[in-house]
Amino acid sequence: MILSGTAHKYGKNVDTDVIIPGRYCNLIDPVELGRHALEDLDANFVKKAKPGDLIVADTNFGCGSSREVAAVALKGAGVAGVVAKSFARIFYRNCINTGLPIFECPQGVDGINDGDKITVDADNGTIRNETTGKEFRATQFPPFMQELIARGGLLRYVEERLKEKASAGERA
Amino acid sequence: MPRPMTQTEKILAAHAGKASVSPGDIISINLDLVMANELSAAVAITEFRKIKGATKVWDPAKIALVPSHFTPNKDIATATLSKMMRDFATEQHIENYFEIGRGGIEHVVLPENGMVGPGETIIGGDSHTTTYGGIGAFATGVGSTDIAAAFALGEMWLRVPATTKIVYEGSLQPYVSAKDLILRTIAELGVDGAIYGALEYTGPVVRDLPISGRFTMANMAIEAGAKNGIFPVDAVTEAYCAAVGKKNYTVYHSDRDAAYERTVVIDCTSVEPQVALPWLPENTRNASELSDIDIQQAVIGTCTNGRIEDMRQAAEILKGQKVHPSVRAIVIPGSQKVYSQCLKEGLAEIFIDAGCVLSTPTCGPCVGGHMGVLADGERCISTTNRNFRGRMGHVKSEVYLTGPYVAAASAILGHIGGPQQLEAAKVVA
Numbered sequence: 001m002i003l004s005g006t007a008h009k010y011g012k013n014v015d016t017d018v019i020i021p022g023r024y025c026n027l028i029d030p031v032e033l034g035r036h037a038l039e040d041l042d043a044n045f046v047k048k049a050k051p052g053d054l055i056v057a058d059t060n061f062g063c064g065s066s067r068e069v070a071a072v073a074l075k076g077a078g079v080a081g082v083v084a085k086s087f088a089r090i091f092y093r094n095c096i097n098t099g100l101p102i103f104e105c106p107q108g109v110d111g112i113n114d115g116d117k118i119t120v121d122a123d124n125g126t127i128r129n130e131t132t133g134k135e136f137r138a139t140q141f142p143p144f145m146q147e148l149i150a151r152g153g154l155l156r157y158v159e160e161r162l163k164e165k166a167s168a169g170e171r172a
Numbered sequence: 173m174p175r176p177m178t179q180t181e182k183i184l185a186a187h188a189g190k191a192s193v194s195p196g197d198i199i200s201i202n203l204d205l206v207m208a209n210e211l212s213a214a215v216a217i218t219e220f221r222k223i224k225g226a227t228k229v230w231d232p233a234k235i236a237l238v239p240s241h242f243t244p245n246k247d248i249a250t251a252t253l254s255k256m257m258r259d260f261a262t263e264q265h266i267e268n269y270f271e272i273g274r275g276g277i278e279h280v281v282l283p284e285n286g287m288v289g290p291g292e293t294i295i296g297g298d299s300h301t302t303t304y305g306g307i308g309a310f311a312t313g314v315g316s317t318d319i320a321a322a323f324a325l326g327e328m329w330l331r332v333p334a335t336t337k338i339v340y341e342g343s344l345q346p347y348v349s350a351k352d353l354i355l356r357t358i359a360e361l362g363v364d365g366a367i368y369g370a371l372e373y374t375g376p377v378v379r380d381l382p383i384s385g386r387f388t389m390a391n392m393a394i395e396a397g398a399k400n401g402i403f404p405v406d407a408v409t410e411a412y413c414a415a416v417g418k419k420n421y422t423v424y425h426s427d428r429d430a431a432y433e434r435t436v437v438i439d440c441t442s443v444e445p446q447v448a449l450p451w452l453p454e455n456t457r458n459a460s461e462l463s464d465i466d467i468q469q470a471v472i473g474t475c476t477n478g479r480i481e482d483m484r485q486a487a488e489i490l491k492g493q494k495v496h497p498s499v500r501a502i503v504i505p506g507s508q509k510v511y512s513q514c515l516k517e518g519l520a521e522i523f524i525d526a527g528c529v530l531s532t533p534t535c536g537p538c539v540g541g542h543m544g545v546l547a548d549g550e551r552c553i554s555t556t557n558r559n560f561r562g563r564m565g566h567v568k569s570e571v572y573l574t575g576p577y578v579a580a581a582s583a584i585l586g587h588i589g590g591p592q593q594l595e596a597a598k599v600v601a
């Protein structure tokens with residue numbers, strides 16, 4: 001999968017309260033959530049971001065609450081993926097589980113400016129800054145997570161495990 | 173002989189059916205308890221329904237559902253989320269559903285009902301699920317899809333965390349509580365200082381801490397980015413388990429020669445009452461240095477400091493005093509049991525006479541939900557655990573994190589200050 005769009009760059013410790021404030025956590029619909037994505041960090045984000053754009057951020061992106069709607073809100077706003085130096089762990093899991101592509105790439109973050117055009121090859125983790133022509137490589141996911149993503153996310157994995165368990169139960 | 177392991181590694185190995193595990197291993201563990209609140213449950217239930225082959229949860233007795241965030245429901249949207257969870261509990265025969273008036277905030281409710289114990293594995297659809305490390309459990313927060321998967325399977329995959337050991341040495345000064353220690357610790361580590369890792373709280377000061385203080389400190393492990401925070405199991409833990417009727421648990425101790433990623437020593441003797449300034453829990457300063465910061469609201473309660481010991485600390489300061497005319501003080505016992513105990517001990521009367529609002533148990537203002545949302549430019553001193561931008565309301569409002577002593581003293585002073593500054597102000601007056 002190739003992701004291509006404008007980079008919107010932010011700093012360290014972008015927390016889930018600014019990704020989607022608590023006052024909107026009574027919403028479930030991705031599109032409604034998306035209207036408020038990053039509102040408390042950058043009130044213009046929703047206006048300037050076009051579908052397919054990417055977020056580029058420093059360390060500990062997504063720290064704070066376990067609210068899965070944070071990942072959903074970004075998807076709802078049309079964000080195609082997030083490139084960061086590091087991710088907070090619950091957010092990291094939530095992205096894998098909900099299918100928001102994320103890339104850990106410290107050099108890439110330093111080599112991309114706000115507004116640069118970037119292209120990411122999600123399959124091999126290559127990040128290309130089209131504005132400067134520089135290329136970077138994201139950290140590979142551990143094999144287990146690659147398989148999870150390849151199988152179509154956590155719930156598909158659960159379905160297979162349930163079948164395994166059921167047939168083991170039949171044999172027992 | 174298996175390799176030497178930390179307490180966290182031992183619990184994970186036992187629940188993965190392995191002789192040993194090492195940091196970085198990706199394993200699947202069996203879960204002893206899966207918890208969700210009305211926000212995480214609503215999404216989790218929606219996801220659960222999408223799993224082909226899953227009509228029933230794996231074990232209704234090992235699931236706990238606690239409405240807590242926007243309770244009593246503040247609007248139609250939150251009432252709908254709560255109803256989804258209530259209906260799911262009925263449909264799936266989940267008996268550990270804690271209706272309002274019989275429950276409270278999840279992280280206060282579960283321990284006091286004997287639902288968490290040493291050596292157990294607990295996940296919750298809430299980042300502060302780390303709280304149960306206070307009793308020596310492996311406990312961590314996850315998102316709703318992980319909860320849906322756990323509802324179906326009773327299992328979860330995870331990467332074994334490397335452990336950072338924190339050693340608390342020295343002794344505690346007057347009015348210095350567990351909250352001050354954890355705020356110091358986060359300042360020391362930074363908000364991403366323990367990212368993907370485990371924190372193990374040790375040392376002589378920890379041995380003297382009541383279980384309530386241990387819950388406070390484990391609660392905020394996530395504020396250093398940690399996967400879990402854990403306390404050694406000792407006589408204090410065992411006495412608490414006996415008191416709440418928790419039986420049949422396994423005690424794991426870290427091996428003497430276990431490998432730690434890092435060891436951090438904190439000299440508690442030099443720790444004064446702490447306050448974390450906006451916008452991160454790591455921006456910690458001494459309360460005594462912040463007297464020029466006026467406040468308009470004080471919040472005492474939540475999953476961090478909503479236990480009876482916290483209420484007693486606040487009442488000790490507020491007894492016979494009046495909340496400053498320009499401050500709204502909101503006291504929220506963390507559970508119905510704590511609320512009832514406040515009445516029995518006369519603490520409720522102290523709060524009310526001092527001019528505080530005494531609320532029924534709820535997360536309320538902590539997440540900017542209701543019961544004390546802040547306006548543009550307002551400042552709140554709070555015993556909660558997060559001071560991110562807009563956390564308690566308007567994006568230009570500010571939250572200052574502290575323990576119950578400082579929150580109560582500041583409510584009386586009208587600006588930030590601890591009990592010592594309050595005493596000094598009384599002398600001058």
Ligand code: SF4
Binds near residue numbers: 278556
């Ligand atoms: S009190 Fe605050 S931090 Fe604790 S569970 Fe409720 S919203 Fe979360």
